[in-house]
Every structure is written in C-alpha cells, then in structure tokens.
Amino acid sequence: MSQPKPEILAKAQSWLTDVFDEETKKEINNLIENDPSELEDSFYKNAAFGTGGMRGVMGVGTNRINKYTLGKNTQGLSNFLKREFSGETLKVAIAYDCRNNSKELAQVVADVFSANDIEVFLFSDLRPTPELSFAVKDLDCHCGIVLTASHNPPEYNGYKVYWQDGGQLVPPQDKALVEEINGLEYEAINFDANTDLIHKIDKEVNEKFINASVKNGSFDTSAEAKADLGIVFTSLHGTSITMVPPVLEKAGFTNVTIVEEQREPDGNFPTVKSPNPEEPEALKMALDIAEEKGADIVIGTDPDCDRLGIAVRNSENKLELLNGNQTMVVMTWFLLEQWKKADKIDGNEFIASTIVSTPMLKNLSEAYGVEYKEVLTGFKWIAKLIKDHPELDFIGGGEESFGYMVGDFVRDKDAVTSTLLACEISAFLKAQGSSFYEKLLELYTTYGLYKEELISLVKKGIEGEQEIKQMLIDLREKPWETIDGEKVVLVEDYQSSIAKNQNDHTKTEITIPKSNVLIYYTEDGTKIAARPSGTEPKIKFYFSVNTSLDSVSDFEEKNKELKEKISRIKAELQLG
Numbered sequence: 001m002s003q004p005k006p007e008i009l010a011k012a013q014s015w016l017t018d019v020f021d022e023e024t025k026k027e028i029n030n031l032i033e034n035d036p037s038e039l040e041d042s043f044y045k046n047a048a049f050g051t052g053g054m055r056g057v058m059g060v061g062t063n064r065i066n067k068y069t070l071g072k073n074t075q076g077l078s079n080f081l082k083r084e085f086s087g088e089t090l091k092v093a094i095a096y097d098c099r100n101n102s103k104e105l106a107q108v109v110a111d112v113f114s115a116n117d118i119e120v121f122l123f124s125d126l127r128p129t130p131e132l133s134f135a136v137k138d139l140d141c142h143c144g145i146v147l148t149a150s151h152n153p154p155e156y157n158g159y160k161v162y163w164q165d166g167g168q169l170v171p172p173q174d175k176a177l178v179e180e181i182n183g184l185e186y187e188a189i190n191f192d193a194n195t196d197l198i199h200k201i202d203k204e205v206n207e208k209f210i211n212a213s214v215k216n217g218s219f220d221t222s223a224e225a226k227a228d229l230g231i232v233f234t235s236l237h238g239t240s241i242t243m244v245p246p247v248l249e250k251a252g253f254t255n256v257t258i259v260e261e262q263r264e265p266d267g268n269f270p271t272v273k274s275p276n277p278e279e280p281e282a283l284k285m286a287l288d289i290a291e292e293k294g295a296d297i298v299i300g301t302d303p304d305c306d307r308l309g310i311a312v313r314n315s316e317n318k319l320e321l322l323n324g325n326q327t328m329v330v331m332t333w334f335l336l337e338q339w340k341k342a343d344k345i346d347g348n349e350f351i352a353s354t355i356v357s358t359p360m361l362k363n364l365s366e367a368y369g370v371e372y373k374e375v376l377t378g379f380k381w382i383a384k385l386i387k388d389h390p391e392l393d394f395i396g397g398g399e400e401s402f403g404y405m406v407g408d409f410v411r412d413k414d415a416v417t418s419t420l421l422a423c424e425i426s427a428f429l430k431a432q433g434s435s436f437y438e439k440l441l442e443l444y445t446t447y448g449l450y451k452e453e454l455i456s457l458v459k460k461g462i463e464g465e466q467e468i469k470q471m472l473i474d475l476r477e478k479p480w481e482t483i484d485g486e487k488v489v490l491v492e493d494y495q496s497s498i499a500k501n502q503n504d505h506t507k508t509e510i511t512i513p514k515s516n517v518l519i520y521y522t523e524d525g526t527k528i529a530a531r532p533s534g535t536e537p538k539i540k541f542y543f544s545v546n547t548s549l550d551s552v553s554d555f556e557e558k559n560k561e562l563k564e565k566i567s568r569i570k571a572e573l574q575l576g
Contacts, residue, residue: 004036011043011062019187020068027060041461046182053168055149055158055536058101065149065157067108071189073159074109076181077143078116084173085142090118093139093201095132096147097239097304098265099157102126106147109159111193124200126265128239128305130414133166134209135201137411143169148304151276152536154268167383167411171513206243209416213247216407217420219338225431226252230295231423234259234286236275237266238303243416251420253427257293259286269303277302277309278402280321287311287319297426297436301415306379307402308415310422312436315555320437325358325452328398330440331418332361334425335396335406336368345369350389352382352397355494355512355519356529356542363447370395376494376515377531379403383411400452400542441552449549451562455541455575456533468532468539475518475530484569486522493518528569541575 004012012032016025031039042061047054047069054073058065081090092113096106103126110120121139123132129146136144143163149156161169161177169177231248233256235241241263248256262271262285269275272282277300290298290311298311298319310327314320332351339345350371353361365372371392375381377399386394386408398404403413406421426436444450459467479491481502492499494517497510517531527544545562549555569575 002036004032004039008036008040008043012039015060015068015186024060024066024068031060044462048178053158053160055152055156057155058157065105065159067105068186068189070105070109070147070159071112071191072184072186073161073181074112074145075116075189076184077145077161077177078113078118079184080173080177080180081118081142082116088142091121091139091141092118093121093123093132093135093141093144093162094146095123095127095129095135095144097129097149098126098237098267099147099149099303100154100267101157102147102267105157105159106145108191109145109147110198111191112189114194114197115190115192117194118197120198121201122198123205124202126239126242127206128243128414128416129160130306130410130412130416131205131209131243133162133410133412133414134212135205136162136164137166137409138205138208139201146304150304151274151278151302151307153274162412165383165387165411167387168378168380170380170384210243210247210250212409213243213414213417213420214251216409217247217417217424218251219424219428221424221428222431223252225427226423227254229253229255229297229423229427229430230290230293231256232259232286232290232293232295232298233257233419234262234283234298234300235265235305236262236272236277236282236300236302237264237269238275238301238305239265240301240305240415240419241265243305244301244419247416247420248423251424253420253423257289257295259289261285267303275303277307278324283309283311283321290319296430297423299419299422301419302402305415306413308404308418308422309402310436312426314437315441322437322440323452324398324400324402325360325450326440327402327422328353328400328404329358329360329364329443330425330436331398331404331406331421332364332396333439333443334421334428336364336370339395340368344393347371348391349393349395350385351395352385354378354381354399355492355517356531356540357398357400358450358452358544359525359527359546360443360447360450364443367447374512376512376517377401378534379405379411379413381512386411400454438552441549441555444549444555445552448546449555449558449562450544450546451559451566453543453566455543455570456538457541457575458536458538460537464537468537471539472516472518472530472532480520480528480573483520483522483526483528484565484572486524486526488520489523490521491518492521526565526569528573541573543569545569 096102149158529542
C-alpha cells in the first residue's frame with residue numbers, strides 16, 4: 001500500500017489537534033493507516049464555492065462537507081455580515097433538504113451564527129430551496145443558508161448562501177466572503193450556541209409561500225379544466241412533498257396522483273439511481289402510473305425542489321419527456337401571452353436565460369416586444385438581473401438544466417410554482433382542444449425548430465481536474481474551424497471576456513462576468529458551449545442546432561435531421 005504524500009499527511013495531521021472532536025480524529029487516523037487514496041482526495045484542496053455554492057462529498061477533511069468546513073464557512077460569513085451591516089441587528093434564515101445529515105448540519109450552522117450574536121430563523125423541518133429564498137425576503141433577513149446538494153448522489157451535501165434580496169451570493173460579495181473564509185483557522189470557529197437567538201419557523205412562512213406560489217402560478221383557467229387534467233407527481237424522496245401538493249390543491253387541481261413509493265423524504269433515494277428529474281430513469285415509476293391512469297402530465301422534482309422534469313402526451317398520445325429548454329419555451333410563451341392579454345407589456349419588461357440555453361427564447365422576446373437578457377449559468381445571475389434593473393418588470397426565465405422562475409417573489413429557480421404553472425398551461429390548452437406538446441410544435445413553426453443536447457463527461461479526483469483544465473486549454477489554443485461542414489464564425493471566450501469574429505478576426509468585449517466557458521457559433525446557427533461544472537467533477541458540452549419548420553406535420557422528419565446532425569457533430573469532435 002502506498003504512503004500518503006508528505007504535504008497531504010501534514011494537512012491531515014493538522015486535524016488531529018484538540019480543535020477537532022474524537023470521532024473526526026479517529027476517522028483521519030484510519031485513513032492515514034488504511035486508505036491513502038481517500039486521504040489524498042479528502043485533503044488535497046479546500047472545498048470551494050461554485051455556481052451553486054459549496055457542494056461535495058460528506059466526510060472528514062478540507063475537501064469534504066462536515067461540521068468544520070461548514071462551521072468555517074459560517075464563522076467567516078458571520079464576520080463578513082458584521083462588517084457589511086455594521087451596527088445592525090443581524091438576522092439569517094436557514095433551511096435544509098432531505099439529505100443525510102442535512103438536519104444536523106443545519107443545526108451546526110445555526111449554532112455558529114447564534115454564537116456570533118446573529119438571530120437565526122431555522123425551519124423546523126425540511127423545506128424546498130425556493131421557500132428559503134422567499135423566507136429571506138419575508139423575514140427581512142440579511143442572508144440565508146440552505147443545506148442541500150440538489151440532485152447529486154447520496155454521499156453529497158452542500159451549503160448555499162443567499163443575500164438580502166433572496167438571490168444567491170454574487171460578486172463582489174462572494175469573492176470577499178471567500179477571502180474571509182480562507183483567512184480563518186479552524187480554531188476560530190465559535191460553536192458555542194446561544195439558543196435564545198435560534199427561532200424555529202414553520203406554518204406562518206409556509207402559508208405565505210403557498211399563497212404567493214398560487215398567486216404567481218395561477219391564471220384564469222376554469223375549475224372544470226383543472227379538474228379534467230390528470231396529474232401524476234413524484235417528489236423523488238425530496239422536499240417538494242411538503243409544498244407542491246398543498247399548492248396544487250389550493251390552486252384547484254383535484255385530479256392529482258402522488259407516487260407513494262417516492263413520497264417519503266429519504267437521503268438514500270432508495271427507488272432511483274439518481275434523484276435527478278433530468279434523467280428519464282428517475283421518472284419511470286411516475287410514468288408507469290401515469291400510463292395506467294391515462295394521466296395527461298407527469299412532473300417530478302429534485303431533492304431540494306428547484307428543478308422539475310415534465311412528461312406530456314405527444315402527437316401519438318404517448319407520454320414523452322421534455323427537456324429543460326422545451327419546458328422553458330412553452331412556459332415563457334404562456335407568461336408572455338398572459339401579460340399581453342392583460343395589456344401589461346409596454347417595453348419595460350424582460351425575460352432571462354443563460355448563455356448555454358436555447359437561443360429560441362430570444363426569438364420569443366422579440367415577437368412580444370420585451371427585453372431578453374442572457375447571463376452565466378446559475379440562477380443567481382438571473383436574480384442579480386432583477387436586482388440590477390428595478391426599472392424593469394421580470395416576467396419569467398429559466399435555464400436548460402430544468403430550472404424555471406415565475407415572477408420575482410422568489411429569487412431562485414422554483415419547482416413549486418413552476419409545477420403549478422405547468423399544470424395551469426396543460427389544463428388551459430386541454431380545454432381548448434390542444435396540449436402542452438402541440439403548443440410546443442406550433443411555437444417551432446413560428447420561431448424556428450431548435451434542438452438541444454447536453455453531454456457531461458465525468459472526470460473525478462486530481463487527475464480528472466487536470467484533464468478538464470487541459471481540455472479547455474486545448475479548445476482555446478486549437479479552436480475548431482468547422483463543425484459538421486459549417487464554418488465557425490464566432491468564438492466567445494468568457495474567461496478572457498473576448499468574442500472573436502473568425503471571418504475578419506475583429507474582437508469585441510463580453511460584458512457579463514468572467515467564467516471558464518467557451519461558445520462556438522457556425523454560419524448556419526449551430527452553437528456549441530463547453531464549460532466545467534462549478535459543483536461537480538464534470539465538463540459539459542451543450543449542443544444547439546436549428547432549422548425552419550413550415551408545418552407541424554413536418555416535425556418528425558425535421559427533428560430526425562437535427563438529431564442526426566448532433567450525432568455527426570459528437571462523432572466529429574470525439575465527444576461521446
């Protein structure tokens with residue numbers, strides 16, 4: 001058995017002092033003696049904030065989620081809050097999801113805040129992430145924390161920081177906070193809780209959140225249409241079971257079947273390989289029940305209830321899973337249509353999405369006379385748009401990774417209200433003799449047929465991290481010149497903030513924040529983006545191709561052509 005590297009061993013041994021509890025020290029000694037590979041992965045770096053906060057495997061070490069890494073985050077955040085809001089009585093809200101240890105870690109975070117004389121509002125039980133965003137604003141808190149690892153495997157957990165506006169932490173606060181945290185030693189953490197400052201929150205916030213969701217996600221669909229819509233819903237063992245059923249009920253949807261085998265919150269997610277509604281397999285149980293019952297729509301949410309996956313009846317009356325771009329297009333169309341009907345569009349409105357999502361949304365915005373704003377991956381950037389543009393009304397927006405936000409009463413992707421909106425749209429269209437799917441095809445004929453696909457290449461550990469870095473270096477130093485026979489005409493490098501025209505070699509500045517993302521555009525509108533995940537050991541490639549669609553009857557043929565085109569591109573670029 002190989003010996004631990006000296007620098008790793010020294011870092012691990014620094015956790016064997018009296019600052020750390022006996023159980024932690026015992027586990028570290030076990031790794032030193034028996035598992036140098038795991039020891040190295042646990043200590044080779046400090047777990048860092050990414051697009052979705054800090055997320056990682058639970059365990060001992062600086063590169064793991066545990067009471068000390070989260071305690072250090074919280075101590076640093078406490079110090080930072082006291083500087084940012086000097087002289088104010090500080091308040092924070094804390095929520096947690098269904099994951100193993102989430103409740104215990106949430107209590108640790110509450111203890112550290114209270115030990116630093118900060119008033120804490122801690123949810124009494126697990127709650128959806130969007131409810132935390134809502135609670136921060138509703139309780140007039142300075143910040144919020146949610147303990148979650150979204151749809152990651154069971155061994156993961158995480159820590160997301162929200163600011164006063166209910167949106168996740170963004171520049172310049174995020175960088176300043178990281179510097180504060182990195183400057184702390186573990187012995188600086190104050191775990192000595194002041195229980196008088198910790199308040200449990202429950203029904204009052206729940207009721208306000210339910211009412212706000214119903215208000216933002218409901219329109220003028222008749223009670224008869226709602227009753228006629230057959231819905232199958234699964235929480236995939238997550239937090240949505242606490243909020244989605246009561247929201248649907250209050251909104252008037254009565255024909256709802258809940259997948260009972262997946263109702264109970266469980267951090268081990270026993271009925272699925274991955275609790276990710278982006279994965280078709282995760283919704284299989286719900287789809288089977290829907291076929292038995294002849295339901296119109298299937299909806300599943302991830303563990304912290306900020307993403308949703310949808311299946312609807314297609315032209316052959318078979319349930320078909322939609323991707324995040326497709327769902328987002330129909331939801332945005334519906335909201336725009338409702339705003340137009342209410343005569344609320346005067347040019348001071350906007351919709352938003354991310355640089356790796358479908359370009360089709362821009363076409364929609366132009367048709368309805370509202371602004372389209374594009375941001376980096378992550379809903380914190382959409383929330384920042386709302387904060388930065390108080391002169392504009394936010395209608396809605398989403399991202400390809402199955403997230404959507406309706407209005408600005410929360411400032412994060414919200415699968416509670418989006419689930420209601422999806423049902424509202426389906427009921428409305430069914431009553432008109434149409435459907436969610438048929439409307440999508442109609443939109444393709446009007447705004448162009450767009451087809452998107454995502455490949456995620458998993459690269460774990462130190463070697464994987466280096467491999468991802470090298471792939472991005474190679475793409476920058478040796479850019480693709482053609483893709484599927486189409487000349488590359490533009491390359492956007494968000495790390496250098498330069499967009500380079502490949503025809504005349506002119507350069508323009510990219511004005512949104514820097515990020516390690518490359519996007520290629522061809523002369524025929526093909527778009528390929530490459531970016532490393534901010535929270536997982538992956539590099540992601542996003543493909544978008546498009547063509548015109550003259551008639552719904554031509555959809556299958558045209559869609560097949562685009563699918564084949566993506567397959568050719570993947571083979572050409574050796575990407576799976």
